[in-house]
Amino acid sequence: MWTIKRFPALWLLPALLPVALMTLYPVAYAFWTSLHSVMLLFPGEPFVGLDNYKRVVSSNYFHDALRNSLVFTLLAAPLVVIIGTLIALFLQRRFFGSQVVRSIVLLPWVLPGAISAVLWIWVFHPSFGVLNGVLRDLHLIDSSIPWLTSPRLALVSVVIAHVWTQIPFAVVLLMAALSGINSETLEAAAIDCRSALKRFRYIVFPEIKAMIVVLIVYNALTAFTSYDLVYAMTGGGPGTATTLLSFQIWRESFSMYDFGSGSAVAFIVVAISAVLIVAITRALPSDLFGE
Amino acid sequence: MASVELKNVAKSFGRVEAVRDVSLTVEDRELVVFVGPSGCGKSTLLRMIAGLEEITSGELMIGGKPMNAVAAADRGIAMVFQSYALYPHMTVAENMGFALKMLGTEKAEIDRKVAEAAGVLQIEELLGRKPRELSGGQRQRVAIGRAIVRQPDVFLFDEPLSNLDAGLRAQMRVEIARLHERLRTTMIYVTHDQVEAMTLADRIVILNRGRIEQQGSPLELYEKPANRFVAGFLGQPKMNFIPTIAGRSQAGTTLAIAVSGRTVLKLGEGVPVTDGSEIELGVRPDTISIAGPLADLAVPGRIVVVEHLGGSSLLYVQVDGLDQLLTVEQRGKADFAKGQEINLLFDTGQSHLFDGGGSRIGSG
Structure with a gap:
């Protein structure tokens, strides 16, 4: 009999084949590449074992990029979710013009990364930048702050820009999660507890926790693999102050034409991402990931 | 223990006036039911008392x-x-103890109060479960338990039984009545179900379009409705309304069906109606009797539908000159058939008269 129970794998094939073709094959090929010396300028693709990994890991460039990527991720992912939650909570309220504000909040979402980058370059510009202008007008600073050209500030600046681009998505999902809470449950809570902060902690947060975990995981991955916005804003500079691991993948592969090393970096990124996901879902257990 | 007092309370949502100028006192330990059709403002009124809705004035x-x-x-x-x-x-226990936990009550004390309330409602075995593992009736018990644990001055119920099936609703209705007996706390109960209102209330407040139409004990409202709205709202099956014209002569005052001119009721002395005025006659289905064809003032009609309810039957009767079928409730197991011609007799003492504005003039 052709029942689903009898040949489960067979019935799943139509769905699994495209996945295999589009995802598994490229990943497997990349892994194969990372174990071979694949250079555009040299014919032959000899097996080199972990040599590619050893070489990229031992470079100073990798150390800088890894540190920057981790700092970038650890700052950006929580910030996106925390600010996103605050905005979502605020936008849940009905007030005069709330519909307009809701639409405006979504605006950064529709801008391509490169355009957001141009916007933020102008915000942070040392001479004409809005930010320096405002700070000067408020007499908080005497001379312009070199946001994008001082190493430490540059990383903070690109984090701010990145967070700005990612918030709308978080806000939309969190508003969806918030609107899923029974309004009478919230009213019952208002009768049971005076403190809005406690009500959020005990009633609202548990209800949106699954969504928050999803968003933290998603944003950790987005930040850890981020490329376009940061590259367009600073090109990784000054020096290597804003160089991310994704830059190294590009550099090894398309600047050095050493696809083996590029793939090796890519696989290190995948491995660290996997560790991040496990760490986040362990730290914040929710029904979603089989508590 | 506390009374609840409303003075000229009103609520508007933008231009919509949900509650208009309501003044009302709920005495300590009284069970008052707000009843009315949907959109009458009863829930809004309750939510204003709860503090979930701001009071406009x-x-x-x-x-x-x-x-x-x-x-x-x-x-x-x-x-x-x-x-x-x-x-x-x-869990159920955490739900019930939440308010006390927020007040900083000691855990042992919370546990004791939760166990006590669970005992009253017989839900001890549910304490460790999550709400999604409970049936509708069990959830409602837990919700009531959560209210009891707080030992409030006033209990507010917002249509608590409308999500339950008919059997469970009847059972929970009795339990809420017993709970009120036991706790002797002020309770305000909102429902659109007039059976719940009649059976539970010490006092019923009937609301319509944001105003109080009438308030009083269930029987008072049933027997002396202040207007056509209250008369039509309370009572199951509903009161019959018959448009009539009053006629005054030396023989007395009579009411005749407006269209057909057939006299249906002889009014007692002192009923303040003028000759030729339009009077709406309200007759409850259980006060209509069936008479022989020669009886004085008998109204002939034809049965269109019969509903046998076991102990009684509902007859829907077509009467000449009336658009609507008259509902007649007959006790006992008398046999009636569709299409049968019968003669109806209205009881002067149990008829209600309403003027053109729907206000009560008096009884026959």
């Missing part, structure tokens, strides 16, 4: 203290919602 006092500006959590009330509104991620 007027004054609210609970236990003699002004409450307009007091947060819901500080009003000494507990509320049971239509959707139960349990906290989904908490």
Whole structure:
């Protein structure tokens, strides 16, 4: 009999084949590449074992990029979710013009990364930048702050820009999660507890926790693999102050034409991402990931 | 223990006036039911008492203290919602103890009070479960338990039984009545179900379009409705309304069906109607009797539908000159058939007369 129970794998094939073709094959090929010396300028693709990994890991460039990527991720992912939650909570309220504000909040979402980058370059510009202008007008600073050209500030600046681009998505999902809470449950809570902060902690947060975990995981991955916005804003500079691991993948592969090393970096990124996901879902257990 | 006092309370949502100029006192330990059709403002009124809705104008006092500006959590009330509104991620015990936990009550004390309330409602074996593992009736018990644990001055119920099936609703209705007996706390109960209102209430407040139409004990309202709305709202099956014309002569005052001119009722002395005025005659289905064809003032009609309810039968009767079928309730197991011609007799003493504006003039 052709029942689903009898040949489960067979019935799943139509769905699994495209996945295999589009995802598994490229990943497997990349892994194969990372174990071979694949250079555009040299014919032959000899097996080199972990040599590619050893070489990229031992470079100073990798150390800088890894540190920057981790700092970038650890700052950006929580910030996106925390600010996103605050905005979502605020936008849940009905007030005069709330519909307009809701639409405006979504605006950064529709801008391509490169355009957001141009916007933020102008915000942070040392001479004409809005930010320096405002700070000067408020007499908080005497001379312009070199946001994008001082190493430490540059990383903070690109984090701010990145967070700005990612918030709308978080806000939309969190508003969806918030609107899923029974309004009478919230009213019952208002009768049971005076403190809005406690009500959020005990009633609202548990209800949106699954969504928050999803968003933290998603944003950790987005930040850890981020490329376009940061590259367009600073090109990784000054020096290597804003160089991310994704830059190294590009550099090894398309600047050095050493696809083996590029793939090796890519696989290190995948491995660290996997560790991040496990760490986040362990730290914040929710029904979603089989508590 | 507290009374609830409303003085000229009104609520508008933008231009919509949901509640208009309601003044009302709910005495300490009284069970008052707000009843009315949907959109009559009964839930809004309750939510204003709870502090979930701001009061646009007027004054609210609970236990003699002004409450307009007091947060819901500080009003000494507990509320049971239509959707139960349990906290989904908490166990039954945590749900019931939540308010006390927020007040900083000691754990042992919370456990004791939760166990006590669970005992009253016979839900001890559910304490460790999550709301999603409970049936509708069990959830409602937990919601009531959560209210009891707080030991509030005033219980508020917002259509708590409307999500339950008919059998369970009847059972929970009795339990809420017994709970009121036992706790002797002020309770305000909102429903659109007039059976719930009649069976539970010490006093019923009938609302319509944001105003109080009438308030009083269930029987008072049933027997002496102030107007056509109250008369039509209370009572199951509903009261029959017959448009009639009054006629005055030396023989007395009579009412005749407006269209057919057939005299149906002889009024007693002193009923203030003028000759030729339009009077709406209200007759409850169980006060109509069936007479022989020669009886004085008998109204001939033809049975269109018969509903046998076991102990009684409902007859829907077509009467010449009336658009609507008359509902007649007959006790006992008498045999009636569709199409049968019968003669109806109205009881002067149990008829209600309403003027053109729907206000009660008196009884026959």
